[in-house]
Amino acid sequence: MSLFRPNVDAMEAYKPGEQPPAGAKVIKLNTNENPYPPSPGVAAAIRAELDAGAAPGDRLRLYCDPKATAFRQAAADATGFPFDQILHGNGSDELLAMLVRAFVGEGETIAFPYPTYVLYETLAQAQGAKIVTYDFPRDFALPPQLFGSTAKLVFLAAPNSPSGTVYGETPLRKLAQSLTNGLLVIDEAYVEFAEGHMLQLARELPNVVVLRTFSKSHSLAGMRLGLLFGPRPVVDGLWKVKDSYNLDRLAIVAGAASLKDGAWTKANAQKVKATRARLSKELAALGLEAVPSQSNFVFARCKDAATAAGAYRFLKEKGILIRYFPLRLLDDGLRITVGTDEEIDALLATLKEYLARG
Numbered sequence: 001m002s003l004f005r006p007n008v009d010a011m012e013a014y015k016p017g018e019q020p021p022a023g024a025k026v027i028k029l030n031t032n033e034n035p036y037p038p039s040p041g042v043a044a045a046i047r048a049e050l051d052a053g054a055a056p057g058d059r060l061r062l063y064c065d066p067k068a069t070a071f072r073q074a075a076a077d078a079t080g081f082p083f084d085q086i087l088h089g090n091g092s093d094e095l096l097a098m099l100v101r102a103f104v105g106e107g108e109t110i111a112f113p114y115p116t117y118v119l120y121e122t123l124a125q126a127q128g129a130k131i132v133t134y135d136f137p138r139d140f141a142l143p144p145q146l147f148g149s150t151a152k153l154v155f156l157a158a159p160n161s162p163s164g165t166v167y168g169e170t171p172l173r174k175l176a177q178s179l180t181n182g183l184l185v186i187d188e189a190y191v192e193f194a195e196g197h198m199l200q201l202a203r204e205l206p207n208v209v210v211l212r213t214f215s216k217s218h219s220l221a222g223m224r225l226g227l228l229f230g231p232r233p234v235v236d237g238l239w240k241v242k243d244s245y246n247l248d249r250l251a252i253v254a255g256a257a258s259l260k261d262g263a264w265t266k267a268n269a270q271k272v273k274a275t276r277a278r279l280s281k282e283l284a285a286l287g288l289e290a291v292p293s294q295s296n297f298v299f300a301r302c303k304d305a306a307t308a309a310g311a312y313r314f315l316k317e318k319g320i321l322i323r324y325f326p327l328r329l330l331d332d333g334l335r336i337t338v339g340t341d342e343e344i345d346a347l348l349a350t351l352k353e354y355l356a357r358g
């Protein structure tokens, strides 16, 4: 007999992309990390925190700031968003979990398009929520059925994963205004690689929050940092369900330092965007259909699912990890993270070798 809630018994655990041990000799293009290092200010801030006090690491004796003031203040300075309308998370994944915990009772609805970030489904299942999804059309335009949704939460990744596509401000404003009963969560994990952002909607509308992560453009996936921007009443309520010390001492100073060096993050995003353009072009030249991406990855469709699955396996054998989703509407595609130019050269050469075998 299981002691778990039936919905937990019935669900599968979220499967993160493969994380080979540090130092493994692989080209890692499978989990959308940044190929470039974080701002030098980050390591300096972590060292300074470790060196402060009577002995190395002395400050680690003490609990960290539950309000992550330095991090949130740096975010307010960088964005112009009001300080008390910003909340910090242990990655944006924790903020997503907090939203589900705070807004959705058992049996209540969470809606999102399909295919998108798989964790939305996992969190909804763990909560015992009802899941309503609408398929994206082939070009990944916003499914019209989302408008007027009565869901308590509507999740929308913009840019979406794994497609890298966006929607524009006017449709998202209309979508938020059409919701009768719930919050629109715009997950901007990849926004620094896109043309525009939606912070203005979180400022103006009472039912919009925007999430950001430091795992992509800030090159800090290993630090676990995320931010939520939203209306004051929403943020105030979320504090009640937040773990007190959700960001550790080193993460707080790392996040603040990275935000203070916006030029570094921007320059890396520029490099990624230039490589992305080349990757998309070269994939098309190899006969793949690359979805136009505003993110740090490209989703490219092969002629069929068997070709895509074979390409994934061949690349893996050659030490190149990309992401393959054996799922409905995705199984003919490959999601390739934009790496350095050298990494992308290796990927393209190996893919070409595979396709030439017929």
Ligand SMILES: Cc1ncc(COP(=O)(O)O)c(C=O)c1O
Pocket (backbone or CB within 6 Å): 031, 032, 090, 091, 092, 093, 094, 117, 157, 160, 161, 187, 189, 212, 213, 214, 215, 221, 224, 225, 226
């Ligand atoms: C759309 C989307 N949201 C959120 C995340 C998770 O971000 P974090 O590392 O901050 O938890 C990811 C990670 O891949 C993502 O693709």
